[in-house]
Amino acid sequence: MGSVKLQARLLAIILFVLGAGSIAYQIMVQKVPLTQSEKDPVWVVDAQVDFVARASKPVKVRMYVPPLDSGYTTLNESFISNNYGVNVNREKGNRQVTWSARRADGSQALYYRLMLTPRYASDSVENDPGPQFRPAPSLKGPEKVAADALLEPIRDHSADVETFISETIKRVNELDNDNVQLLLGSDLSPENRARVVDLLLAVAHIPAEPVHTLRLMESQEQEPELWLRSFNGKKWLYFNPVNGQQGLPADRLVWWSGQDPLLRIDGGKAPKVTFSVHQNEMSALQLAQSLKLKDVSSFIDFSLYELPLPAQQLYRTLIMIPVGVLLVLLIRQLIGMETLGTFTPVLIALAFRETNVIAGVLLFTSITVLGLSVRSYLEHLKLQLLPRLSVVLTFVVMMMALISLFGYKLGIASGLSVALFPMVILTMVIERTSIVWEERGGPQSVKVAIGTMIAAIFCHLLMVWDPLVYLVFTFPGLLLCQAAVMVLMGHYRGYRLTELMRFRAMVDEER
Structure with missing residues (x-):
């Protein structure tokens, strides 16, 4: 017996670990919303x-756009223009869009829109190694003296490339x-400071390149x-x-990245690029579904969401049946x-x-009461089990039809739904209730029927609770965890709550 209990506990642990592991994988790796x-x-x-096209001249506008492996998941990328051809290619490790037109005149406006999200995004792909050495530029006169004077303490206070650049x-x-002022001149802009930093790094044979970034924050310009x-x-x-x-x-x-300007234009003048960033929100579930349509890997690829919608609706109901069974098990075993x-x-x-x-x-109560009356009369006729059940089933169908008809005449929509009650289930409930009545008496039969109805109500409320339906449907590993609890409950031999209340007086007397 001890080995059987041990096997049951091991089975429960295995089921729970498998279920919890699958849930943890979905949450931590696949980033499934909770x-x-x-x-x-x-x-x-x-x-x-924005730019002004020169009359009767071909126009070619080239602008850098973000790489697709920028650490974000791209949802949509749009190039909006009127009577312009659009082409995207790679140049010097960057992506560049080219708008071209044979003729354009006057003020022109071209638009680029990018929609992206941090969810399901992999880290930025920067596995391509960069250069680790570059030749030093030729400096003469005061610039050379100033650069050498600045580099000497930098070398003394650095231990590697990282600390050297810092x-x-x-x-x-x-x-x-004074040396910094000489190299900067009168231009204190960030671009000029970056140029001087790059110059000093070049003298030290350390390659570096400028990177132009955009901050993802709500902004008009x-x-x-x-x-x-x-x-x-x-x-x-x-x-x-x-x-x-x-x-x-x-x-x-x-x-x-690189020294090249963001925008280059042929056949136009007065170019200007204006950036604006806006933040929206999207349901994480809808986001995953939209990424699935774009052939982007997401948890929907290997889940019940991959099924057709009618099948999904069916399984949203079926997958909650074990939840209701577990609740009934706890009600019977613990309470x-x-x-x-x-x-x-x-x-x-x-x-x-x-x-x-x-x-x-x-x-349910009305049909059951009427069915019990019919069954009681049939018992008086001493009919065998199969004919008796057949007659009860027939009367159940007739009562369901009559209630639906009266409900329709009275304008009560709920009366029409009575046909959805399983006829066989109602028939068996009537039969079981009558058997309990005969074997254990009327009060016990009513008690069992009331207990069944209370359990059914709680099961219904639990099985239609939207947050729980979503969790079980999205994380099927929860069913394995439920199975583990069911296995453990199979060896529970302790007192139930009703038994504790029942024997409370005896315990008080012993004290």
């Missing part, structure tokens, strides 16, 4: 290109230093923010050339409430799905 109402941020980035940025931003990056042999290092901040913040979107079998309350609860609880209880 609630149906969970929202995810969706960033909408707009870039508007120290260089720190020195260049000491604007009261925004200018790209300049950063520097360098490859240290293992990974790319990002630095802010103004304040020395290291590591690209999570809210930065890399737009393009001690008697019911007409284990599955009868669950099947009655399923019938309640098409009616409200009050109407369902009234319909």
Whole structure:
């Protein structure tokens, strides 16, 4: 007996570990939302290109756009223009869109829109190693002296590429230093500071390149923010050339890298690019479904959401049946409430799905009472079991039809739903109730019937609770955890709540 209990406990542990493991995998790896109402941020980035086309000349506008592996999941990318051809290609490690037209005249406006979200996004793909050495530029005169004077303490206070770049940025931003002033001249802009930092790094043979980013924050107009990056042999290092901040913040979107300007235009003049960023929200579940349509890997690929919608609706009902069974098991084993079998309350609860609880209880009670009267008379006729059940079933169908007809005449919609009560279930409930009445008396029969109805009501309320339906349907591993609890309950031999209340007086007397 001990080995059997041990096997049952081991089986329960295995089922629970498998169920909990699958749930943890969905939450941590697949990033499945825990609630149906969970929202995810969706960033909408707009870039508007305005320029004046030269009359009777071909127009070609080239602009860098973000890479698709920027650490975000791209939902949509749009190139909006009127009578322009659009082509996207790669140039120097960047993506570039080219708008072209044979003829254009006057003010022109081109639009680029990008929708992205952080959910389901993999880390930015930067596995391609960068250069680790570059030749030093040729400096002469005061610039060489100033660069050497700045680099000497930088070398003394750095231990590797990372600390060398940080120290260089720190020195260049000491604007009261004479050497820094000489290299910067009168231009103190971030672009010029980045140029001086890059110059000093080049003298030290350390390659670096500018990276232009956009901050994902609600804004009407925004200018790209300049950063520097360098490859240290293992990974790319990002630095802010103004304040020395290291590591690209999570809210930065890399737009393009390199010294080239964002926009180049042929056949036009007065170009201007305006950036605006807006934040929207989208249901995490709808987001996963939209990504599935775009052939982007998501948890929906391997879940019940992959089924057709009619099948999904069916399984949303079927998958909650074990939940109702578990509740009935707990009610019977822990509380001690008697019911007409284990599955009868669950099947009655399923019938309640098409009616409200009050109407369902009234319909069920009325049909059961009438059916018990018919069954009692048939018992008086000494009919055998099979003919008796057949007659009861026939009367149940007739009563269901009559109630539906009266409900229709009286304008009561709930009366029409009585036909959804399973006829066989009602017939068997009537039969079992009458047997309990004969064997254990009327009061006990009423008690069992009331217990069955209470259990059915609680099962119905639990099985239609939307948050729980979503959890069980989305995380089927919960069923394995329920099975583990059922296995453990199979060896429960302790007192039930009703037994504790029943023997309370005896325990008090012993004290």
